[in-house]
Amino acid sequence: MDDIQTRLQKSSRATRQDYFGKVICYSCIGLIILLVACILYFIASKGLATFTQNGVKFWNFLTQSDWKPGDVDKYGNPQVGALPMIVTSFSVTILAALLATPFAIGAAIFMTEIANKKGAKFLQPVIELLVGIPSVVYGFIGLSLIVPFIRGIFGGTGFGILSGTLVLFVMVLPTITSLSVDSLKSVPMHYRQASLALGATRWQTIYKVILKAAAPGLLTAVIFGMARAFGEALAVQMVIGNAVLMPKNLISPASTLTSKLTTEIGNTVMGTLPNNALWSLALVLLFMSLLFNLIVRFIGRRGNIKNER
Amino acid sequence: MKTYDFSQQYINKIEQEVALSTNNVQVHYGKSHAIFDASLSFPRFQITSLIGASGSGKSTYLRCLNRMNDKIAQVDGEIIYRNTDINSKKINVYEVRRHIGMVFQRPNPFAKSIKENIQFALKNNGINDKNELQKRLETSLKDAALWDEVKDDLDKSALALSGGQQQRLCIARSIAMHPDILLLDEPASALDPISTSKIEETLKLLSKNYTIIIVTHNMQQASRISDYTAFFHMGHVIEYNKTKNIFTAPEIKATEDYISGDFG
Amino acid sequence: MNAKKSDKIATGIIYGLVGIVVAILISLLGYILYNGVPDVNWHFLTSEAQSFSAGGGVRDQLFNSLYLLVLALIISLPIALGAGIYLSEYAKDNWVNDVIRTSIEVLSSLPSVVVGLFGYLLLVIQLNLGFSIMAGAIALTFFNLPLLTRNIEESLSSVPDLQREAGTSLGLSGWKTITKIILPMALPGILTGLILCSGRIFGEAAALIYTAGQSAPSVDYANWNPFTETSFLNPMRPAETLAVHIWKVNTESVTPDASVISSASSAVLIIVILIFNLGARYLGNKLFKKMTAAK
Ligand SMILES: Nc1ncnc2c1ncn2[C@@H]1O[C@H](COP(=O)(O)OP(=O)(O)O)[C@@H](O)[C@H]1O
Ligand SMILES: [Mg+2]
Numbered sequence: 131m132d133d134i135q136t137r138l139q140k141s142s143r144a145t146r147q148d149y150f151g152k153v154i155c156y157s158c159i160g161l162i163i164l165l166v167a168c169i170l171y172f173i174a175s176k177g178l179a180t181f182t183q184n185g186v187k188f189w190n191f192l193t194q195s196d197w198k199p200g201d202v203d204k205y206g207n208p209q210v211g212a213l214p215m216i217v218t219s220f221s222v223t224i225l226a227a228l229l230a231t232p233f234a235i236g237a238a239i240f241m242t243e244i245a246n247k248k249g250a251k252f253l254q255p256v257i258e259l260l261v262g263i264p265s266v267v268y269g270f271i272g273l274s275l276i277v278p279f280i281r282g283i284f285g286g287t288g289f290g291i292l293s294g295t296l297v298l299f300v301m302v303l304p305t306i307t308s309l310s311v312d313s314l315k316s317v318p319m320h321y322r323q324a325s326l327a328l329g330a331t332r333w334q335t336i337y338k339v340i341l342k343a344a345a346p347g348l349l350t351a352v353i354f355g356m357a358r359a360f361g362e363a364l365a366v367q368m369v370i371g372n373a374v375l376m377p378k379n380l381i382s383p384a385s386t387l388t389s390k391l392t393t394e395i396g397n398t399v400m401g402t403l404p405n406n407a408l409w410s411l412a413l414v415l416l417f418m419s420l421l422f423n424l425i426v427r428f429i430g431r432r433g434n435i436k437n438e439r
Numbered sequence: 440m441k442t443y444d445f446s447q448q449y450i451n452k453i454e455q456e457v458a459l460s461t462n463n464v465q466v467h468y469g470k471s472h473a474i475f476d477a478s479l480s481f482p483r484f485q486i487t488s489l490i491g492a493s494g495s496g497k498s499t500y501l502r503c504l505n506r507m508n509d510k511i512a513q514v515d516g517e518i519i520y521r522n523t524d525i526n527s528k529k530i531n532v533y534e535v536r537r538h539i540g541m542v543f544q545r546p547n548p549f550a551k552s553i554k555e556n557i558q559f560a561l562k563n564n565g566i567n568d569k570n571e572l573q574k575r576l577e578t579s580l581k582d583a584a585l586w587d588e589v590k591d592d593l594d595k596s597a598l599a600l601s602g603g604q605q606q607r608l609c610i611a612r613s614i615a616m617h618p619d620i621l622l623l624d625e626p627a628s629a630l631d632p633i634s635t636s637k638i639e640e641t642l643k644l645l646s647k648n649y650t651i652i653i654v655t656h657n658m659q660q661a662s663r664i665s666d667y668t669a670f671f672h673m674g675h676v677i678e679y680n681k682t683k684n685i686f687t688a689p690e691i692k693a694t695e696d697y698i699s700g701d702f703g
Numbered sequence: 704m705n706a707k708k709s710d711k712i713a714t715g716i717i718y719g720l721v722g723i724v725v726a727i728l729i730s731l732l733g734y735i736l737y738n739g740v741p742d743v744n745w746h747f748l749t750s751e752a753q754s755f756s757a758g759g760g761v762r763d764q765l766f767n768s769l770y771l772l773v774l775a776l777i778i779s780l781p782i783a784l785g786a787g788i789y790l791s792e793y794a795k796d797n798w799v800n801d802v803i804r805t806s807i808e809v810l811s812s813l814p815s816v817v818v819g820l821f822g823y824l825l826l827v828i829q830l831n832l833g834f835s836i837m838a839g840a841i842a843l844t845f846f847n848l849p850l851l852t853r854n855i856e857e858s859l860s861s862v863p864d865l866q867r868e869a870g871t872s873l874g875l876s877g878w879k880t881i882t883k884i885i886l887p888m889a890l891p892g893i894l895t896g897l898i899l900c901s902g903r904i905f906g907e908a909a910a911l912i913y914t915a916g917q918s919a920p921s922v923d924y925a926n927w928n929p930f931t932e933t934s935f936l937n938p939m940r941p942a943e944t945l946a947v948h949i950w951k952v953n954t955e956s957v958t959p960d961a962s963v964i965s966s967a968s969s970a971v972l973i974i975v976i977l978i979f980n981l982g983a984r985y986l987g988n989k990l991f992k993k994m995t996a997a998k
Contacts, residue, residue: 134619135521137534143565144533144876151878155793158785159803162848166806169813169821169845176824236720244717255980256728262899262976263731264906266949267969271734273953274962300727307724331710361814363909364950388816388909395820395913400828415817423805423812507872537874547865550888559883560873609869616873 170416177413180406186210191410197374197390199404210407212387214376216414219386221291221377222366223359226298230306231352235341238310243322243336254311260304269368272297277369284381289371292380297365302355309354313347314340346429353429357422361415363388387411443672449690450478451667451680458483458620458650459504459539464516464526466499466508466674473499473512475674481620481667486642486651488661488682491671492702497654498544498624500671504652505539505622506532520620537564540613541622545629546605548597548612553589556597556608557615564616575615583611584641603634610641614649621645623653627660639664658698662686670694732973739970742963748971751921752948757960761968763919766935767836767942771915772904774840774938779847780897786848787855792881811849818846819910827914834941839915846910847900854896858889891990898983902976908946916941917951945972 180186186208194211196203203209237257241250276296281288317340325335341348371383372393391411398405460480466473474496481487489497502508504518506525509532518526525535548556557576566572576593580586585607589600597608606626613621623642627635642651642664655661661668662682669679670693678685678694689695696702746760753759786807794800822842832838862885870880886893919942922935929936943951949968952961 132521134534134538135523138521138523138525138530138538140531140534142531142533144874144879145531147876147878151788151876151881152793155785155789158782159789161782162786162810162852163803163806165845165848166810168825169810169818172821172824173817233720233724236717237724240717240721244714253725255984256732259977259980260728260731262902262906262980264908264946264972264976266908266946267735267906267972270949270953270965270969271731274966275734300731303724303727331706333710333713334706337713357812361816363814363816364912368950368953388814391816391820392909392912395823409820412817412820415814419813419817420809423809427805505872507868533874533876535874536872541868541872543865543868543872545865547863547869549866549869549884560870560875563875563879563883612869612873 173409173412173416176406176409177416178410180210180403180410184208184403184406186403186407192216195376197407199407208403210403210410212407212411212414214374215385215387215390215411218291218294218370218377218384219360219388221380222294222298222370222386223356225291225295226302226359227306227352227356229295229299230303230355234303234306234351234355235310235348237307238314239336239340241307241311242314243332243340257304257308257311261308265301265362265365266368268297268301269365271300272365272369280381286381287371287383288381289369289383290379290381291370291377291384293369294366294384294386295380297369298359298362301362301365302359305358306351306355309351310344310348313344313351316347317343346432350426350429353422353426357419360418360422361388363392367392387415391415443677443693445475445673445675445677447691447693448676449678449680449694450676451684453480453482453667455482455485457481458520459652460519461503462517462519464500464503464514464518466496466503466515467513468499468511473674474503477516477676479669479676479679481650481652483650484646484648485666486646486653486664487667487669488665489652489654489669489671490656490658490661490697492697493656494673495671496674497656497671499674501622501624501652501654502541504620505536505541506530507536507541537616538618539620539622540616540618542606542609542613542624542626544625546602546609548600548605548608550596550598552594553597553600553608554593557612560612561615575617579611579615580608582614582641582645583607584637584644585611601634603630603637606630606634606638607641610638610645614645618649620650620652623651625654625656628656635660658686670697672697735966735969735973739966739968739973742967743970743974747967752919752964753958755957755959757958757963759958759960759964761945761948761964761971763922764943764945764948764968765971766924767915767919768905768944768946770936771836771839771843771911771942771944772901774836775843775847775904776897776901778840779844779851782844783848783851783855786852787859788881788886790852790856791859792877792885807849807852810845811853814909815846815907816909818842819913821845822910823913833939834914834916834918835939836915836942837938839911839942839944840938842910842914843904843907846907847904850903851896851900854900855889855893858892858896859885861892862888891987894990895983895987898979898986902979905975905979906946906972908944908950911944911947912950915944915947917943917947919943919948 181188191210191212193213195213196209196211198209201209241253272293276293277288280293321339321343322335325339366386367389370386370389372385372389373383374385377384391408395408398408457480462478464474464477477500489501491497503514508514514526517524554576557579558572561572561575585604588604600608627638665682668682668685670677672693678689678691686698748760749762750760751762819842822838822845826832826838826841827834866884866888867880870884920940923933924935926934928934929938945968949965952958952964
């Protein structure tokens with residue numbers, strides 16, 4: 131056997147390097163998966179303790195509106211009704227998305243279909259910058275501009291769902307816009323050319339061809355915006371008023387899941403019902419986040435099927 | 440499209456010393472069968488061309504020869520190099536590739552300097568001696584007929600070279616490793632005629648010291664530079680013979696149709 | 704209504720919407736900068752915060768934000784690199800990797816308050832780190848990992864396969880090819896993503912209020928020994944960041960000049976993030992040019 135022949139059959143430095151690299155990369159990805167599993171496990175087990183250990187009925191948690199986890203009602207049941215927070219969270223999220231969507235899609239259409247290069251070039255980085263603005267800054271602006279404004283018009287304290295909605299509107303606007311831009315940009319150029327060549331006006335082309343083709347992407351953009359709004363804590367907490375009451379109107383103080391969590395978790399003792407009840411709120415947040423994820427995937431899959439046809 | 444009988448085959452027995460040979464090599468991409476029973480022997484210090492229509496499996500076959508298909512396709516059969524089946528799982532593939540180098544269709548220099556392009560792999564293979572590195576740099580660039588053009592710009596980015604120069608740099612990078620065998624997959628197809636003829640000259644010179652196997656769909660090129668030629672059709676080796684026999688007196692009808700342009 | 708007319712009306716509406724959006728964006732940025740910048744001065748940046756009297760600065764908060772950022776990057780970058788390399792180079796198309804990708808997706812879309820609470824539960828309580836920079840940095844890592852990983856994966860995947868083949872065909876190991884050939888080519892993209900992630904970390908508050916804590920004990924900036932109690936480098940001390948500070952002075956309302964402090968701090972945050980944004984663009988472009996062009 132010559133030298134090369136033996137070397138062909140032995141492992142070498144390169145073999146060991148590859149092994150080493152694989153071990154590193156697999157460990158890193160394993161760590162991330164472990165982290166996700168831990169988050170899901172910890173929050174689920176803590177959040178479920180309210181129902182398994184403290185005997186709160188899940189149905190009551192979802193449908194009752196008295197949140198006094200320290201006290202019991204006249205039948206001796208703990209008062210853990212999360213409905214006001216759930217309703218408020220959904221209200222601000224849906225209202226903010228409803229408000230932001232036309233503006234965001236309008237701006238996205240403008241940037242991709244109407245504006246010249248310069249206009250789009252100016253708007254793009256500004257939007258990207260706004261996506262990156264910290265939520266406390268939005269909260270602070272809400273506190274110093276929006277709340278007094280609402281107070282001035284409608285009276286009351288100014289804190290409440292309306293203020294929360296407006297803050298979230300400004301927050302999710304850049305998010306939805308920039309994702310919508312991506313989705314409009316991914317519509318192939320020849321769609322536009324074909325439509326215009328058939329004599330359609332620009333608006334007909336946008337409305338009948340481009341928006342239709344980009345619909346799944348636009349919907350995904352809105353869902354992402356909603357997910358961001360639903361999970362936003364501090365900005366909302368600063369302007370919503372933080373009163374656990376069933377919201378009667380849009381301008382009375384209320385509390386979202388996230389705002390309740392941020393204000394209370396430091397004031398409760400680990401392992402007690404008031405603490406566990408808060409973890410149940412976190413579990414609702416986690417569940418909603420998973421649900422938004424699922425919806426996005428579902429839309430993505432539907433979109434793919436459509437394009438293949 | 441004409442259909443040909445794949446059982447009609449003509450494979451010349453190589454009488455010289457053989458550098459590399461394959462026995463019944465089969466390649467599958469998932470379920471699709473890309474190479475059927477390819478058994479060829481490549482003579483040492485000769486140039487062998489693989490010709491055939493596009494999609495006939497030339498690249499697929501060539502890439503088996505230094506295990507470049509490892510993660511892409513399922514390769515069965517024997518590939519014998521130095522009395523060793525290098526297609527076996529136990530073989531050190533890195534070592535295989537050090538001795539059987541490859542140059543690709545599109546030039547792919549690293550985003551590094553010209554010098555670093557040549558020396559990077561050498562250093563990683565444990566060659567750290569300054570003089571040796573310098574010597575390899577110079578001789579490989581000279582052998583690839585690039586030295587005169589770049590000797591003053593060795594620290595310049597390789598990406599600043601023209602396409603033809605980049606491809607010759609890639610050849611130089613391969614031969615700096617001192618391989619036994621050089622595999623080239625249509626190395627000139629993306630280049631202009633002048634660069635092409637430079638590369639052909641280079642290969643002619645290199646064949647004194649290297650066994651060269653080159654894929655080309657340019658039949659003039661095959662007949663100009665190669666000693667042996669194998670004709671591939673739809674994953675089958677139809678005919679393998681001395682180049683002059685293939686181009687003047689092909690044994691098989693399919694080969695004759697292909698080289699006369701009356702094909703498919 | 705004919706097509707021409709509706710085209711005109713629709714265009715008008717879109718212009719109107721865009722006008723409002725632009726007005727909001729401009730007034731937002733304008734408001735923060737106009738109100739905040741005049742109060743940003745040397746004194747503000749270099750003096751300690753005051754809880755109950757006016758005239759406090761943000762020295763410690765600013766330092767804490769930067770320190771947390773650095774620590775979070777030191778922890779998350781190697782993990783994200785390994786995971787990103789795995790996803791772009793090793794992961795085959797199968798159900799296992801589908802699960803892995805979904806998990807990362809899930810992690811990236813978790814509300815930061817949930818990540819913060821998890822950090823509180825695991826790090827502060829279970830691992831007994833207390834409210835500390837360490838706990839904060841790890842919580843920020845949780846929050847940063849999925850984005851950074853995806854960014855690295857995308858940057859690596861955008862390097863053409865030809866480069867991988869070049870390395871492999873020279874007998875280099877896959878690992879060498881990835882780390883020494885592919886990674887450097889992906890660097891402009893990775894760096895851009897890294898800087899943008901830094902901006903996010905810098906402004907994050909919800910993940911920090913229950914991990915790094917809400918207090919900024921005074922520290923000794925001359926004590927370089929991270930293992931001593933008073934050192935500014937001590938990773939086991941609680942650390943309120945700039946973003947948390949803004950939240951805190953506004954919600955506790957005991958500081959008389961809360962709105963001055965908030966607007967100045969907001970301006971500082973925005974300016975830092977602006978610098979990160981511009982820096983990311985500039986560096987990304989420059990590196991890219993440097994790599995592709997002749998020297
Ligand atoms: N990576 C791949 N995955 C799946 N099929 C492939 C791949 N590469 C090549 N093929 C298929 O294998 C056959 C042979 O291709 P190839 O070897 O590239 O031909 P040639 O080089 O002669 O043009 C073709 O049908 C091609 O579609
Ligand atoms: Mg080919």
